[in-house]
Amino acid sequence: MQKGIRLKGGIDDKSFANRLSHEPEIVELFLTEKDMERTPLIRERIREMRRRGIKAYMHHPSKYRGAYLDILSEEPEMITFYRESTAELLRICEEEDAKCVIHAHYVGMGNAPIDRESTIALREAIASIPGYDSGLLLWEDSTEGLFCYSNPYLIDDLIVPLNLPINVDVSHAFIGFRGDNDKLCEVLERTAPYARYYHLVDSMGQRHDSLPLGAGLIDWERVKPFVEGKDFIFEINLTGDHADCTPMVESAAFYAAVR
Numbered sequence: 260m261q262k263g264i265r266l267k268g269g270i271d272d273k274s275f276a277n278r279l280s281h282e283p284e285i286v287e288l289f290l291t292e293k294d295m296e297r298t299p300l301i302r303e304r305i306r307e308m309r310r311r312g313i314k315a316y317m318h319h320p321s322k323y324r325g326a327y328l329d330i331l332s333e334e335p336e337m338i339t340f341y342r343e344s345t346a347e348l349l350r351i352c353e354e355e356d357a358k359c360v361i362h363a364h365y366v367g368m369g370n371a372p373i374d375r376e377s378t379i380a381l382r383e384a385i386a387s388i389p390g391y392d393s394g395l396l397l398w399e400d401s402t403e404g405l406f407c408y409s410n411p412y413l414i415d416d417l418i419v420p421l422n423l424p425i426n427v428d429v430s431h432a433f434i435g436f437r438g439d440n441d442k443l444c445e446v447l448e449r450t451a452p453y454a455r456y457y458h459l460v461d462s463m464g465q466r467h468d469s470l471p472l473g474a475g476l477i478d479w480e481r482v483k484p485f486v487e488g489k490d491f492i493f494e495i496n497l498t499g500d501h502a503d504c505t506p507m508v509e510s511a512a513f514y515a516a517v518r
Contacts, residue, residue, distance in 0.1 A: 263511050265492040266504050267318070270294055270304050273502040279311065281508055287316040287360065287492045292323055295344050298351065305355045314490065315357040316456070317348055327365035330384045345388055345396070352395040360397050360426045360456070363406040373405060378412040381405045386421060397426040397456050402434040402467050408446045409435035418453055425453050428494070429486075430460035430469065433477055438464020440478045447485040457491035459514065469496035472510040479517045 265285040268274040278286050286308055294301060305315040321327060323340045332338055348359045363385060371377045385391050385398065401407050408414070408431075418425060427450055429443070436442040447454075459482075461475030462468050472479060472493065493510040497503065 263515050264508060265490075265511065266507050267492050267494050268504060269501065270300055273500065275304060277502050277504055279307075279313075281504070283313055285314040285316065285490055285492055287318055287494075289318045290320050290348075292320045292340070292344075295320060295347065298347060302351060302355055305351070305357050309356060315355070316490075316492070317351070317357060317359040319348060319359055319361040320344060321362065321365060328362065329364040330388075331364070331371070331381060342388065345390075349390045349393070349395060358395050358397060358456070360399050362399050362401060364404055365401055366403065371405060373410050373412075375412045375416055378405055378410060378416045382417040382421060385417070385423070392421060392423065394424045394455065397424050399426040399428055399458070400431045400435070402431045407435040408432045408442075408450075414446075414449055418450065423453055424455050425450060426456040426458060427454045428458040428460065429477060429482055430458070430462040430467075430475075430494075433462050433464050434467060436464075438462075438476055440476075440481060443477070444481050444485075447482065451485060454485075454489065457486050457489060458494040459486065459491050459510070460494045461510075469494065471495050471506045472513040479514065483514070483517050 264281045264283040266278045266281065266283045267287040267289055268278040270288055288304060308315045323337050328341055330341060345361060351357060352359050363381060390396055406413060432446050433443045459472065461470040461472045461477050463475050493507040495506040495510055497506060
């Protein structure tokens with residue numbers, strides 16, 4: 260069986276069985292708003308992985324009632340869901356030996372300017388989340404907006420002051436810099452002390468395309484030294500019902516061959 264298999268999938272039977280069939284080292288469970296109504300199943304999946312020696316990660320739901328989550332949202336119901344779901348997943352992490360990836364936002368911050376003042380407002384919102392710095396919640400960057408590495412204040416005025424545990428999505432950073440490998444590697448170097456986990460995905464650098472490794476323009480020979488020794492998954496866009504993760508397995512083979 261191929262080594263270095265690190266996958267993402269849902270908690271539904273078909274997806275979960277497919278991921279386990281590849282004997283992975285790590286599985287990240289992508290959760291939905293609906294999944295938060297069946298947390299016993301989430302726990303069951305994590306326990307099954309633990310029995311098999313698989314490290315368990317979760318991904319906080321990305322949407323609430325069809326809209327992408329935003330920690331600075333002015334909608335009280337969205338903020339309530341954000342905070343309550345985060346608290347519940349943190350409990351699962353503590354009790355089931357797992358970790359959870361979380362976004363401050365996904366597709367920007369509306370009309371919020373990309374400036375130091377707005378970045379500090381975002382920092383304060385993150386710091387108000389219980390357990391934000393526990394190391395069980397890992398904060399992921401977006402392709403645009405305040406929590407994107409194209410924001411020149413993100414590292415110095417948010418990540419460093421909070422000593423924030425982060426998940427670096429290599430493709431998101433690459434897209435944020437419109438396909439600049441030099442700037443991507445600068446970010447990987449600067450965030451190395453805070454990065455606990457990585458999403459490895461290729462991209463052409465212009466939009467959120469989530470390509471298999473080798474199908475885009477990311478220079479993986481330059482990226483790999485920053486990732487070595489840390490946890491990561493291959494987060495590749497899948498077709499159909501997302502049950503077949505072959506592009507992730509193929510990406511693992513590509514990555515293993517990178518020298």
